[in-house]
Amino acid sequence: MPASATEFVDDDLTAGETYHYAVAAETAAGEGPMSPSVSAKAVDLPGIPGDLVAVAGEGRVDLTWS
Structure with missing residues (x-):
């Protein structure tokens, strides 16, 4: 890492x-x-x-899910 680095992201992890x-x-x-x-x-x-459901309304869409 460069000497000026102030952060590190480890994106190769196992849950x-x-x-x-x-x-x-x-x-x-x-x-x-x-x-x-x-x-x-x-x-x-x-x-x-x-169970994603989209219901169109006037100028909008309502989304529900579980």
Whole structure:
């Protein structure tokens, strides 16, 4: 990552798994100490909504689902 980076997106996760992260700065002089670690559990995506119904009205459409 470039030295100017202030965020990281981890988009290769498995639902239900817990991931741990820590960062350290690195310069030509070497690597600094690691930050305290943080953790996050990847959650399952919600299921597909069912029974989608569209009802046209005057200048609008009302959607309902379960």
